[in-house]
Amino acid sequence: MGMTLTEQILAAHAGVPRVTPGEVIEVRADFVFANDITAPLAIREFERMGARRVFDPERVAIVFDHYVPAKDIASAEQCRIAREFARRHHLPHFYDVGRSGIAHVLLAEEGFVVPGDVFFGADSHSCNHGALGAFATGVGSSDLAAAMALGRLWMRVPETVRYEFRGRLRPWVTGKDLILHVIGDIGVDGGRYGAMEFVGEALQDLTMDERFSITNMAVEAGAMNGIMEADETVLAWVRPRARRPWTVYRSDPDARVAGVRTYDVSTLEPVVAVPASPGNVVPVREVAGVRVDQVFIGTCTNGRLEDLRLAARVLAGRRVHPETRLLVIPATPAVYRQALAEGLLQAFLDAGAAVSTSTCGPCIGGHMGVLADGEVCVSTSSRNFVGRMGHRQSRVYLANPAVAAAAAVAGRLVHPADVVRDLVPA
């Protein structure tokens, strides 16, 4: 019997001819990273392990993205610990403020993760990189320390469930809506411990940015990884960026999967996840009219160039509602530069948005855009748990960038088509 895409990659990195779901194996890591929150803990454990050097400085990155630029003395101290570690170990891929962006977007952009890789990141959204046809998963700081020391980590081989998207997407429906729809369908632990493999003709219509937002949120269904086969879209994206050779793996035709779920995407409408779970998914029209205090467009899920282009299409020539505030954060300096060159930032500023340097801050209620008691935010991020973006009585609706931008204009939740009647949708 054959192996799925995930099993193929894991077997190759465990140095064995085949692996079986449930089996515990040790796999070689192609690339690992930690951020400013997870690195200090990882460094402490790395030192407790008696490790004197990282397994390969070329394959380790430290990316400051959560509390940067430092919001207070405590976060500045965390950055100092990680900064000193990076210098002491001569890590060439250390990203400090100004050169740094949101890790999942930055590392893919910089070509550190390529098809066929095993990638461990000390951040749960590391599963993001599965869109490249890599096995990518989030781990804690101790596991990351182990991976930095040994260049390998133990894994329980996940069962693969296949999610097949058929048909063509309707206007204003994006990759974000597909993954939200799936999470709403299977629940926040519907993919627990497993591999979510995304297939189907509808993927061909999606940009890389949309694909990343799908695999990025696999963890919100509890999955170990989300993954897609590297097709021509992926390779066209990888070719100019890759820092290493890559291997394209494909699921064997006779690979055993734990299940297949098929979705006809041509029936889908833009959706939102209502508070306080990414699994509470409803069509945006069902909750249209909910008053919105703040809109946030950014994060590792939807702070990429295509996301900003989509938001700008809705916002161009319009103004943010007087009782609503809009925060736009390009995910990386490269996204920022390109958005600047294309006039997107101008459109945001003209609409009355605050545009900020790359950071994860608002997504975690860390800094910038923290919500007050009772406030409502529409966010393009990935989580809307209680207290996620601030006060425990604040509420977050997760949405695609067009829905978010439309909410900023209307001051309430609304279908983008109801705001942009005169615009031909993307």
Add this chain to the structure above:
Amino acid sequence: MQLRGRAHLLGDHVDTDGIIPARYLVTTDPGELARHCFEDLDPTLRERIRPGDILVAGQNFGQGSSREHAPIAIKGLGVGAVVARSFAGIFHRNACNVGLPLVECAEARDRVRDGDEVEVDLTAGWVVNHTRGERYAITPLPPFMRYLLQSGGIVEYVRAALAAAEAGGAAP
């Protein structure tokens, strides 16, 4: 290893933001993290927990972020073990790595009441409810995870691997 304390009941899908909000992730100190543990989930919970107490939760405990600060905060409160119907994947690994015992037990959440005196007997594989005179079977840990816990966690595991590599000169 035997653990005994009062039970505190929690629901399904307790997430890591509910365990330790991100605004406190500017420290790695267990005591400081414990002071804010469960703050957004139930602000009074941490004051009711005594050292050795047992959390009894529903499914998918620990969903969300990979922050290892979450099991560190729970351990910092002195919680003896977390019993749940199921755990989120990354949280499960992290708890094992920081030495917070997790017990998967389908029956406990249905039978245990808040304040019951419960005992987790990892050796025999039971959750014993002394208040009600009942016991519930624990789902055994996968062998490799048991081995990791017994060998002192991931730190000791890596330390041994590094020492072996140095002694043998082979790749670890």
